[in-house]
Amino acid sequence: MLLRRLAFGSALAGLCLISVMVQSVASEPLQLRRSTPVDAPPAVQNTPDKKAATTPVVPSHKGAGSFVQPSGGATVAPRPLDEAGITINRLETVDPDAIGLIGGGQGGFPKSLWRGAPWSVVSGLMPRMPAGIASPVLRDMARRLLISRSSVPASKPLKASFIAIRIDRLLAMGDIGNALALLRITPDERRDEALARTRIEALFFDNNNGAACKAVRNAAAYSGLYWSQALAFCLALSGEISRAALISDLLREREDEIEQVFFAAIDALAGAKGDDSPALNAPTALHLSMLRAAGLRFPAEIVQTARAAVLRAVALTPNAELNVRLIAAEKAHRIGALDDKEILRLYLSIPFSKEELSGPISAAEESWTPRTRALLVRAAATHSVPLAKAEVLRRAWQLGRERDGYAEIAGTSLPVVAGIEPAAELLWFAKDAARVLFGSGRVGRGLAWYAIAAADSERITEARDAEAALWPLAVLADRVSVDLIAGTANTQSSTRSEANIAAGGDVNQGEFMLVPRSARTAVTIDEARLKRWFEARRRADAQAAFAEAMTFYTLLEATGRTVPVALWQSLLDRPFTGIAGGENGLNVVWIQSLETASVGSRIGETVLLATVGAGDSGDKGLSLGDAARTIAALRRVGLAAEAQRLAVETAMAAGL
Numbered sequence: 001m002l003l004r005r006l007a008f009g010s011a012l013a014g015l016c017l018i019s020v021m022v023q024s025v026a027s028e029p030l031q032l033r034r035s036t037p038v039d040a041p042p043a044v045q046n047t048p049d050k051k052a053a054t055t056p057v058v059p060s061h062k063g064a065g066s067f068v069q070p071s072g073g074a075t076v077a078p079r080p081l082d083e084a085g086i087t088i089n090r091l092e093t094v095d096p097d098a099i100g101l102i103g104g105g106q107g108g109f110p111k112s113l114w115r116g117a118p119w120s121v122v123s124g125l126m127p128r129m130p131a132g133i134a135s136p137v138l139r140d141m142a143r144r145l146l147i148s149r150s151s152v153p154a155s156k157p158l159k160a161s162f163i164a165i166r167i168d169r170l171l172a173m174g175d176i177g178n179a180l181a182l183l184r185i186t187p188d189e190r191r192d193e194a195l196a197r198t199r200i201e202a203l204f205f206d207n208n209n210g211a212a213c214k215a216v217r218n219a220a221a222y223s224g225l226y227w228s229q230a231l232a233f234c235l236a237l238s239g240e241i242s243r244a245a246l247i248s249d250l251l252r253e254r255e256d257e258i259e260q261v262f263f264a265a266i267d268a269l270a271g272a273k274g275d276d277s278p279a280l281n282a283p284t285a286l287h288l289s290m291l292r293a294a295g296l297r298f299p300a301e302i303v304q305t306a307r308a309a310v311l312r313a314v315a316l317t318p319n320a321e322l323n324v325r326l327i328a329a330e331k332a333h334r335i336g337a338l339d340d341k342e343i344l345r346l347y348l349s350i351p352f353s354k355e356e357l358s359g360p361i362s363a364a365e366e367s368w369t370p371r372t373r374a375l376l377v378r379a380a381a382t383h384s385v386p387l388a389k390a391e392v393l394r395r396a397w398q399l400g401r402e403r404d405g406y407a408e409i410a411g412t413s414l415p416v417v418a419g420i421e422p423a424a425e426l427l428w429f430a431k432d433a434a435r436v437l438f439g440s441g442r443v444g445r446g447l448a449w450y451a452i453a454a455a456d457s458e459r460i461t462e463a464r465d466a467e468a469a470l471w472p473l474a475v476l477a478d479r480v481s482v483d484l485i486a487g488t489a490n491t492q493s494s495t496r497s498e499a500n501i502a503a504g505g506d507v508n509q510g511e512f513m514l515v516p517r518s519a520r521t522a523v524t525i526d527e528a529r530l531k532r533w534f535e536a537r538r539r540a541d542a543q544a545a546f547a548e549a550m551t552f553y554t555l556l557e558a559t560g561r562t563v564p565v566a567l568w569q570s571l572l573d574r575p576f577t578g579i580a581g582g583e584n585g586l587n588v589v590w591i592q593s594l595e596t597a598s599v600g601s602r603i604g605e606t607v608l609l610a611t612v613g614a615g616d617s618g619d620k621g622l623s624l625g626d627a628a629r630t631i632a633a634l635r636r637v638g639l640a641a642e643a644q645r646l647a648v649e650t651a652m653a654a655g656l
Contacts, residue, residue: 096187097162100149101178108148109603117597117605119156125608126165130615131172132308132335136441137645139173139336142611145604146170147178153604164195171198174308174337176206193222200230204285205309207316209237209293225254226286229262233290236269245270259283265290288313295319303327308337315346322350326370330408340415344381347374347412361395368403373412380416389420390429397432410436422448427456431466434473439652441645443477450474450523471523471533472552472656476559476647478523525556527564534570544655546574551654554624555647558631560640585623586613598633606637621653 102108114122133139146166156162163186170179179202186195196219203212213234219227228247236244248266251258260278265287277296280287283305291298298320305311314320315329315338329346332338352375356363360379364372373396380392393413400406417433420426422445426433430449437446450470456463533552537545549571553563590613597605610630614622622630627650634643 095152095156095158095162096190097152097156098150099163099182099185099187101147101181101185102144103149108144109150109607111150113145113148113150113604114153114602115151115604116600116602117153117608119153119160121605122153122608123156123160123162123165125612126169128612128615129169129173129608130611131174132306132311132331132337133173133611133614134335134619134621135614135646135649136336137642137649138611138614140441141607141639141642142173143170143175143178145607145611146175147182150604161190161192161195163190164192164198167195167198167202171202171205171309172307174312174332174335176202176309176312180206193219196222197226201285204289205313207289207292207313209234209289212289213237225251225257226284229258230286232262232266233269233286233293236266237293241270259287261287261290261296265294265296268294268296283307283310285309285313288317292317292319297321298324300324303331308332308335311335312337316342323370326374330370330373330412334407334411340418343412344377344415347378348381350374350378352378360392361399364396364399368399368405370408373400373405373409376409377413377416380413386420386423386426389416390426390433393417394429394432397436410439414440414442418442418445422452424452424456427452427460427463427466430463431469434466434470435652438470438473438477438648441649443645443648446470446648447474447477447523468533468536471529472548473648473651474523475525476555476651477644525561527567530563530567534567546571548654548656551624551651551656554628555631555651558628558635559644559647560635585626586616590616591626591629594629594633598636601637603637603639606633607639610634622650624650624654 100108104110129142133142146169152162163182167179167182167186170176170182180199183195183199183202196215200212200215200219203209203215213230216227216230216234228251232244232247232251235241235247244266248263252263255263259280259282261280261283264278277291277299279299280302283302288298288310290296296319298314298317300321302310302314302320303324311328311332315325315332317325320328325346329338329343333340333343350371356375357379360372360375364376366372376392376396376399380389380396383389383392393416396409396413397406400409414436417436420429420433422430422433430453434446434449434453437443437449450467450473453463453466453470454474457467458464534545534549537548549567553567553571556563590609594606594609594613597609610633613626613630617623617626621627627646631643631646631650634640634646
């Protein structure tokens with residue numbers, strides 16, 4: 001009997017062991033091993049083993065797959081060629097950091113984006129990319145840089161996580177959607193504690209507390225102050241107040257290391273009624289979510305932050321006072337963290353009185369505040385007649401100039417003016433509309449308004465004045481303009497531009513809008529026209545004309561036109577200091593690095609240096625000289641359209 005029981009026990013134990021093994025195998029995802037596809041990015045390669053035979057890598061069908069990671073100090077390297085020109089390699093591993101959301105045919109950069117760029121340079125510069133970039137063209141390039149599918153920088157260690165740096169920068173820029181999209185396709189081998197925390201922060205910024213708390217519970221293996229605070233918050237949200245309070249009590253021993261908002265929010269979620277929210281020194285998405293969930297007011301000083309993601313979150317939360325939300329919204333929109341639809345939706349949701357809605361201009365004249373600016377934009381947006389929209393916008397921009405708030409009203413009114421179709425009956429609106437559009441990177445729409453003025457410039461004084469004022473911007477913006485400066489006709493265009501225009505209709509490439517050639521007026525530039533322009537400006541304002549000519553000639557040269565020597569010599573009668581282009585700019589290290597990268601056709605490194613340089617330049621942006629160097633560098637690496645857009649932005653910033 002005893003033996004029978006022992007036998008039965010052994011059999012049962014065996015069945016349990018088999019069951020555990022089956023469950024263990026079933027719980028693991030199926031891993032498929034594939035050869036490197038034909039168009040795969042540069043591969044990760046082991047240190048050669050002299051004893052092992054070299055075997056050609058035979059490509060199989062395209063597709064993603066999991067690969068065995070090599071051991072040791074594997075780095076990214078190009079495939080070597082033998083003397084016969086045949087590619088010979090060992091079994092290689094495609095680096096998981098090569099993933100992205102868009103390819104070259106979808107507005108992304110080419111797969112060779114990081115070719116020739118050393119990992120040491122890229123890994124040092126990318127974390128320095130500014131979180132908020134006022135320049136639309138640099139911001140657009142920065143985002144494309146971070147989400148493009150491409151090779152990885154040369155000599156990148158296999159264990160180094162390039163994808164984590166890219167996601168971190170997207171999150172800092174307030175691009176929550178792309179950050180989460182990249183996180184979703186990140187391979188398992190790149191998921192570590194830092195990336196887990198980044199994902200949770202992104203979900204909190206996206207106001208998705210449910211998914212964020214699920215991720216917090218799945219990250220139970222991690223410990224530290226952040227994880228303890230996140231767990232306490234999630235417990236409080238799920239109704240486990242006592243457990244959350246216990247963690248909060250334990251953390252009070254280290255309260256000097258923790259934002260006081262954490263304790264105030266846990267107490268509020270537990271039902272306690274306290275004073276206003278404590279100040280936030282370094283707000284995270286977790287802190288902002290706690291404030292929202294606990295019904296605590298956002299501190300007004302939070303809008304002083306330069307973090308784009310925080311400004312975006314404040315603008316979209318109902319917990320902050322309306323004025324605080326509107327200030328945050330203006331700032332977030334200016335640096336691209338809030339898009340046109342989102343800011344317009346916010347303005348349409350504000351409860352204005354009947355008196356305000358019936359007299360928006362009078363309200364703004366009486367009090368120039370973020371609220372009245374929102375009222376003006378809303379009034380223009382809700383008009384169904386283009387003439388009425390234009391009248392409100394023009395007066396709003398005039399008030400902005402008078403009250404030193406033009407940048408704020410011009411930026412937030414962009415979605416409205418961009419929706420107004422250029423027409424001859426709105427000629428009086430053409431100059432102001434074009435300047436707003438040029439300044440925001442909508443150069444195609446700006447050119448359409450210029451064409452309206454140019455068409456009547458010979459018979460209508462107002463049209464002639466508008467055409468003359470817009471002409472320098474139109475020259476810099478037009479990608480199919482006739483260039484006669486050097487004495488021979490030269491059509492400025494690119495293959496991509498011509499193909500898109502030939503297709504007909506408006507083509508939206510990022511923030512650059514092209515219009516059909518039939519709807520455009522070719523912008524002719526020659527030496528005689530340049531002389532007339534300069535003389536007219538000198539008669540109007542001699543001091544400003546000199547600086548404007550410096551700016552215009554510099555940008556013409558940077559975009560590939562040659563300004564005659566005689567025109568440069570006409571500017572030699574002034575001191576060489578204290579003028580446009582003479583201000584202090586970035587140092588020689590940046591200048592030399594940018595030139596070296598662009599001459600070497602290193603696209604990724606060139607764009608990276610341009611964006612970091614813009615961030616280091618501060619609120620005033622790139623100096624004229626540095627902007628010209630950046631424009632020339634972008635042209636060298638084949639980014640002619642982006643170079644022209646940056647030239648227009650620089651001209652606008654200089655008051656041209």
